[in-house]
Amino acid sequence: MAPTLFDHGAKPGDLIEIFRGSYEHWAVYIGGNEVVHLIPPSVDSGPFGNLLMLLDSSRAEVRRQKIWEVVGRHRFIINNLLDDEYRPRERRIIVREACRMVGWELPYSTVTNNCEHFVTELRYGKPESRQVDRAAVIGSAAVAGVGIAALGVALFAALLKDDDDDHRRRHHN
Numbered sequence: 001m002a003p004t005l006f007d008h009g010a011k012p013g014d015l016i017e018i019f020r021g022s023y024e025h026w027a028v029y030i031g032g033n034e035v036v037h038l039i040p041p042s043v044d045s046g047p048f049g050n051l052l053m054l055l056d057s058s059r060a061e062v063r064r065q066k067i068w069e070v071v072g073r074h075r076f077i078i079n080n081l082l083d084d085e086y087r088p089r090e091r092r093i094i095v096r097e098a099c100r101m102v103g104w105e106l107p108y109s110t111v112t113n114n115c116e117h118f119v120t121e122l123r124y125g126k127p128e129s130r131q132v133d134r135a136a137v138i139g140s141a142a143v144a145g146v147g148i149a150a151l152g153v154a155l156f157a158a159l160l161k162d163d164d165d166d167h168r169r170r171h172h173n
Helices: 051-056 067-071 091-101 115-124 130-172
Strands: 015-019 024-031 034-039 059-066 075-078 105-107
Touching: 015 067, 015 115, 024 067, 024 091, 024 115, 034 067, 034 091, 034 115, 059 067, 059 091, 091 115, 115 130
Parallel strands: none
Antiparallel strands: 015 024, 015 075, 024 034, 034 059, 059 105
């Protein structure tokens, strides 16, 4: 069952992962049904469903909003994804730093400085994005797949040429 306004279970300092279809948006829960998150300022249409705006922006704003304004109709989970790898910072420090940054405009890059980097740096002191890591692995596999396919085509073409050469030699002798 999807979390409701009263039972989401998030504690201050928890990371919230919001599933938006083709990407995930991230926020840090600060209590009082509010989150702080990093979002390009141009994305104001509804709960920012426009992925192209996210990809085109080079600046983003740190915002404090009600969790339900940010989540909208999308599914979300509490996901402190790196707790097994890194020791989380104290909850009060995470919340204090997140609140202090509200209103700041920061550089934004989907690859090096996105909303997931923002919240993982707040929680762990280390900016990481598993979303970007997954995309890099998929991209590398796709490039490798294209390379293997090209090699296969080249080998197949070479075999056909050899067969054709053998066929011509047999008929000319």
